[in-house]
Amino acid sequence: MSFNPKIVAFLCNWCSYTGADLAGTSRMKYAPNIRIIRVMCSGRVEPTFIMKSFREGADGVIILGCHPGDCHYHEGNYKCLRRYHLLKKYFKQMGLEDGRLRLEWISASEGKQFAELVDEFTHQITELGPCRIKNTVETFA
């Protein structure tokens, strides 16, 4: 049986969600593994959200925000960038593979880039295989 990864995506309301919407209205095809959660800003994505996603069975998490300098709230995406790098260091210590968490910038006009990114990230997570966090937590809790 082939592995069908579960991917949680946090998309900012102003750029990336609109970009994803554009991909949809333009009838572009992309992998169906992604579960999109709309947030007002990538700066709203708390580390807790990401940890909870993994604990509850996500195989990969992707955060999409406005390009640097374009944030609707001026610097929310910078805050997200800073959290992302610290979080990656924490996940490495916890034994999670580097590629499971990703941060990318998608503007409202980048529907095509969005579709390609989702395909590429889905492929990357499929290569990595199922995330073991859920099993680890269940086995010992």
Added chain:
Amino acid sequence: MSENGKPKLKLAVYWGAACGGCCVSVLDVHEKLFTVVEHADLVFWPIALDIKYKDVEAMPDGHIDVTLFNGAVRNSENEHLAKLLRQKTKILVAYGSCSHMGGIPGLANFSSKEEVFRRAYFDSESTINPERIVPQPVYHAPEGDLEIPVFYNDVRSLEQVVDVDYYLPGCPPQTERLVEVFLAIVTGATLPPKGSVIGALSKSQCDECKRKKSDNKLIKEFKRPVDIIDDGETCFLEQGVICMGPATRGGCGVRCIEGNAPCRGCYGPPPDVPDPGAKMLSAIATMIDANTPEEVEKIVDTIDDPAGTFYRFSLPGSILRRKVIV
């Protein structure tokens, strides 16, 4: 019976995977111990009284009124006693950081049992073990079998093993808070709802901290306390030193900070925070004074051990709980 004819409370104190500091914090009531014994009989307390496990097993269910359980659950003995005391106790209190969220022993969740044993019995600098002997749970001696507890792969907090009524955090909890809680039980005051954290505030350490704080919290380089000359009055975070204050419940009287050491987070998270480390990580990261991935990486690199720093007292109680097992 106490002097006023009311039946005395039956009190027990037990240690799981603990250092003994919590039991000492109970002893630190000093002369108030006389007030305690006036109102309560200590029926089980391994550090101070010679009462055997079989005596506890012989007690009827619900016989003990209050048990202060300190220490995490790390082996089969801790687990057995946690379950036994739950059965024999009306109010089970997770006393101290280890039973609250896993505490310092919980840092073993960064390793597996094999890794812990390898380090302790083979690799550590002070170990000489040419025959490579490791403890076995059962030893067959000619006179009969000898048993020691089974060491688990994983450290758990008390609530991950049994149902807990209250949590009294701290490493160790401030003795004054214990006395307050004890007097509340003795005087028959209305107890808070089950599952509450008692003997602590609902606001963070920063709320009590008297150091000067400004909005200018931008950090170019994280420093260890030894790397700075502390002026004794500016917020530690503004001086570049990681202080767990923002994500830690107040109630200890900010003793570490008053002693010019940054908060390490032993009181656990404020209410409604599921994961103290995640909140701290979130707060600290936004203070990084850089906007490009390369610069951010460089500043993040100055934090040596984010997981150990942000989860020093709470790894087993956190969302991810432990290092992923391959």
